[in-house]
Amino acid sequence: MHQHHSGSSQQMMSRDSARGLAQGLGWFSIGLGLMELLAPRQLSRTLGMEEQSGLIQAYGVREIATGIGILASRDPTPWVWARVGGDALDLATLAPAVPDNPQKGNVLVAMMAVAGVTALDLICAQQLSTARQQEQREQRLRYLPDYSNRSGMPRGVEQMRGVARQDFEMPRDMQTPEALRPWTDGRPAQADAGAMASSLGTATTDHDAANTSSSSNLKPQLSSAQVVRTAADQVGVKGGSGTAANHDAATTSSSSSLKPQLSSAQVVRTAADQVGAKGDSGTATTNHDAATTPSSSNLKPQLSSAQVVRTAADQVGTAKDR
């Protein structure tokens, strides 16, 4: 930790005021540009330069571009210098039009206005350039602090890696939805299964019944946490014990017709999806059974029943959505 010692606040104010002026010039540029772009004939008539309306429109585009450049850039300095160049071009265009011009007076007024704006542009550009040079000097001279020892972890980063996984209770509303978790060969990826089990440990107390009824059908690597999680989701969604009863019914009726590798978790999950989709658990159970039974008998051996159930559930969901 160290105390602050940067460039003087006076320099900052000078740069800020130059930037303020540049902003004003940027808006002026856009306004003038729009006028030149949209009303070139009126302008050219006023200046007695009727044949130059195309050129005036082109100058309008230039004004708008530099205006946006000034307003949008982090450092407007080059854009303000571009305005100075544009002013010179304007004066060079107006000057030859003075002799033998019926609108000579208007042209002279226009030249005086351009000269005035040119002076402002010059002052602004010079102030910005000076400030930029000063900043670059300070940048070169500035003390570059070394924060490479600021890990923020007194016991070391590697010692702390994953330490919160041991005791952090992942809030249910911030967990990746089940449907988006990695899914490999009809089951969650192994790396995630363990993680889910640990992160969902808190749900077991509240949903023992669901856990018991389903976990016996699960492969070892497929954590019972998933079943619990699904049941927990159901309870969370419905907020009543009636749902849990329906869930049990759905599990029992479905798991008996499934192969061993088809986890009850998936069945429960499907039922849960249906319950969520339909908002009526009785209907969901019926639909689920109806969808599963006719489909599973037609399946090839390598196509797991889980996939069938999932497909059926997807169909139910899709039908509803549409």
Place this chain on the structure above:
Amino acid sequence: MRALCWHGKNDIRCDTVPDPKIEDPRDAIIKVTTCAICGSDLHLFDGFMPGMQSGDIMGHEFMGEVMEVGSGAKDSLKVGDRIVVPFTITCGECEQCRRGNFSVCERSNRNKDIADKLFGHTTAGLFGYTHLTGGYPGGQAEYVRVPFADKTHVKVPNGMTDEQALFLGDIFPTGWQGVVQCDIQPTDTVAIWGCGPVGQFAIRSAVLLGAKQIIAIDNVPERLAMAQAGGAITINFDEESTVERLNELTQGKGPEKCIDCVGMEAHATATLDSMYDRAKQALMLESDRAHVLREMMYVCRPAGTISIPGVYGGLIDKVPMGMVMNKGLTIRTGQTHVKRWTDDLLRRIEDGQIDPSFVITHTVGLEQGPEMYKTFREKQDGCIKVVLKP
């Protein structure tokens, strides 16, 4: 008392203003011992957030000693308690607070009608952060009135310094929630855009939550050095392509989890969309610059998660929703539910897992605050986090 007051874009002054008073039985008055300038304060300083009025007191990261307690808060607080005040004001009783969604408390925004119109429904009241969120005077001051003080506080245990506890009020829980809502798995690569204070805490949170690989993206060398010290692989986007490097570090697949710790003022790079954002913002056709969001959506692994703790205020343009939809990305965002995390994080500080004071680079008096706003914004003098001592 003295306080840092907003008077317009780029204009913050140290003014003398009236002392706060108890206005409601649930209020408390605290004497601020330490406060800080937050990256999101810069959005107000730069004039990007609507709803500020001249004279508004800045600051939403502060802590101090309880000086006075309203009759309705006496069961929770007593004079002399040291507390950190969460930046989200929470009643603790509404439906959202009961669900733990403290940042969308339904009762603490006293300008609820305005917020309802702007956001559709109100969010929580915030300290020193526009009249859209209640117009509550902030904590960059000598004293602050804390509404709903019986719920809106974190007691600081004896022996813990202000510098260790202060960031429980915002940036530590903000970085933490940004990572938690990614649901980190031990196999995950997490990419974090922005190595400001919230980004630094997000990096440490990702370490604690066990991410396999953490990649931090910025262009300020000293911030990248601090990120590296916290366990991140760094990408300086001025020197290399963020997308190419991220793909290289993930065998061409992209990071599973992407976290935006930058928000609405993403700095222009040499990309076309950055220049487009600058131009549109300058012409007031867009309020927020979305370069980081677009880059995250592009590089994130399909079926991955994007977390956005960075602050956005209004409208963004050219968001590639087709990428999000077709890649099946999950987006999680929101202001921080500070109170949801503070007990756990306080324990981790006490346990020595993390010492949040690592992020402090500048400590000055309140009267130097206006100057420090500029130093912080310009990232001068190695400035990453400014702490003020009123």
